[in-house]
Amino acid sequence: MGSLFRSEEMTLAQLFLQSEAAYACVSELGELGLVQFRDLNPDVNAFQRKFVNEVRRCDEMERKLRFLEKEIRKAGIPIVDTGENPDAPPPREMIDLEATFEKLENEMKEVNTNQEALKRNFLELTELKHILRKTQSFFEEAEFHHQMQDPALAEESHALLLGDEERGGQPMRLGFVAGVINRERLPTFERMLWRACRGNVFLRQTEIETPLEDPVTGDQVHKCVFIIFFQGDQLKSRVKKICEGFRATLYPCPETPAERREMAIGVMTRIEDLQTVLNQTQDHRHRVLVSAAKNIRVWFIKARKIKAIYHTLNLFNLDVTQKCLIAECWCPVADLERIQLALRRGTEHSGSSVPSILNRMTTKQAPPTYHKTNKFTSAFQAIVDSYGVASYCEVNPAPFTIITFPFLFAVMFGDAGHGLIMALFGLWMVWREKQLMNQRKDDGTWAIFFGGRYIILLMGAFSIYTGFIYNDFFSKSLNIFGSSWSMANISDEDIEKYDMIELDPNVTSIYKPRSPYPFGLDPIWNMAENKITFLNSFKMKMSVILGVLQMSFGICLSLSNYRFFKDPVSSVSVFIPQLLFLLCIFGYMVAIIFYKWIAYDASISYKAPSLLITMINMFLFKFPESQDDYLYSGQKGFQIFLVLLAVACVPCMLFIKPYFAWRAHKSGKRTVNGAAEDTAVIMDQDEGEMPPPPPEGVSGHKEEEEFDIGELLIYQAIHTIEFCLGCISHTASYLRLWALSLAHAQLSEVLWSMVLHIGLGFQGWVGAVVTTLVFPAFAVLTIAILLVMEGLSAFLHALRLHWVEFQSKFYKGEGHQFVPFSFEALMEDHN
């Protein structure tokens, strides 16, 4: 476990791998996950790289596997995850895998096509069966009509002796077609028939009760049986065309009942046979899929690993002799041993005799930032990295964030009851870590909460602590040690007469001066009307104290950075003035806060001068006349001294550093000169940028000098203004610690008095019933409003305080993350 204070020392290394051993070595390095490869062929098209064919084959394999996975999921077979992590198979095994996948894919495709055809057949037979059943009633009606018509016609033909031969000669035979159509299309179908055939056709329809399965999509469709009676061939063709248009399937239906019965029996037999065949096909398909499901996870892992290895091999350069591959990679210096071991293992596995060589290179490029974290620290590192990845070897704010972040959150959250619930939630997630990690991976919100489980646990624990300090448990206080205030000597008439009684702490019977409440806020304040006024003063002062402490600490961390990067000019000209400026003004303010707390007690507190007015007057050089309004003797002289010192720091910050840079430029003509150039190179994050070449002539040198000075002055001016104004605004910004804790306390009180109070306010046993009903509402609202909403709000504000107020004092955050080639990361991405 490396140190979290700074990022790991990284080195650029060159690897010489023999072509046969390359695959195995990259496989070992992938398992190790400590190496970040650089692309040595950036201008080469993806299709012109060396191993493009292999990558294509891997893509094909993955496609087949995805198809198989989809089929397995459709069939509802569970995919077993044994947690096995197979190594990447050697290249010759790839051909075997490809053959297996090909065979499986073909088999599945064949089975699917067959099944579709069988289902289509089955559907036709089922529809025919329904038709034969339903049209029985239609035909009986038609017969009836036929009978009705016939005697009428007979009369007519008798009446019109001269009449048309056609009429008399042709018997009134009704043709018919029978078929099945989707239920949704039926009304339009009817209307179309009516219009097209001018009302000369007769449609009867009934519904099929059971829905039928569409062979292609597998949906359940509702259909209706219809039968159309018409006369003549023209109408017949018209009807047939309309049926085709509406995609109604027509079936040949025999006219006589006897034939229909026979056909029905035949259809039933065929349906039974077809059902058997379908079941067997289904079984076979199921068996194939089950056997595939056992191995599919392993196959996926293998295919992805092979593809990753070939992608990486594509980044390498081929040596002139075509015998070995050259790779460039970033790796941590501390782990070079392990990398060498991995390379040796890879070479052994491939059976090659030539060992792989690792060569360290020096470069001016900025290495990537690598922090070694474990499951606990990685969450805090992640929230620091969200703002900006640390520059190479810069001080990492993460180890401090582990404590200060939950602490600032707790100052804003400040309720022990809520903190307890949050801590228990965090504890449950941490306790059941392994199970929960394997279980739910899909849900985004849950993933965020689970990823921050250690943060939540710490936030809850710290909130319990601040809850004890604010003496706040679901908005009620606990009297653990016995309150220091007493109402014992207040007369009964006073209690009767007045609504509110003022307890004067100067009176010894009311308040014991030498024994304050040992830990936290005295519980009597919970019942006091002026609780908020009292707490405001306390919480505001506390916020400012915490703010100034954190900011001074940030400035001290910047000193650590200057010393590490060997920047003595900055240590003197930037760090000292900054620290002095902050301490002279706001450090002094913190000092007089503490002084006022200690020096003034209840008897003389009425004449204590206001600290804010004192600070303002300090800058206006206005001093009070009477001796009472001074906090301490010698205040006048000391304050003047502090203001002058702070003002003197400002030109130091502005001019000293550019002056030294200018002097260094002037005195020496070396390329690596002065603090300015060094810092410029280290802070430079663009890849491939080399430091400026040695100046050719004097004129060129002078131009660079002018350019440097102007830019440097502006840079310093901006930073100085930012720092000085920032001091004031950031200190005020810390007052959000007070604001949010006030909001939380008030919300908590409102929830109690408006929700739970309803239940407790009923007389007699009714109270119990109402409370039983009211309590779940109280619980749900507490979790939704106070825990989730206020929790997120306090989280956000604590984060902002860290990112802006704390980190702006020392953090550059211009690095890029170290992304090693690692199979583990790859598998996680895919899941």
Added chain:
Amino acid sequence: MFVICGPKLSICGFIISIWGIIMMGLLGVFFLIKSPLLLEDIPATKADFEERAKVDAIFQQSAYNCWVVAGVYVFVGLFSYFQMRMNSRQQYVVT
């Protein structure tokens, strides 16, 4: 026995029951020792505050109320836990 609540409802019910038992139990104790901080939460009118004994009786009644609620939540908790078991068993059988 069969499943009446789904898995999520039963887990919610179980957690709220545990919370209810603990919180109502403690609240009952605090009512019993007549904590002055709970003075606003008792169902007493201004007239009741004349007699000390009456206020004490109201405190005691509130304490009993809280314990009754805690008792009810014991049953709700057992029921929810039972439902949780049924749900997980059902899940186990199906797969």
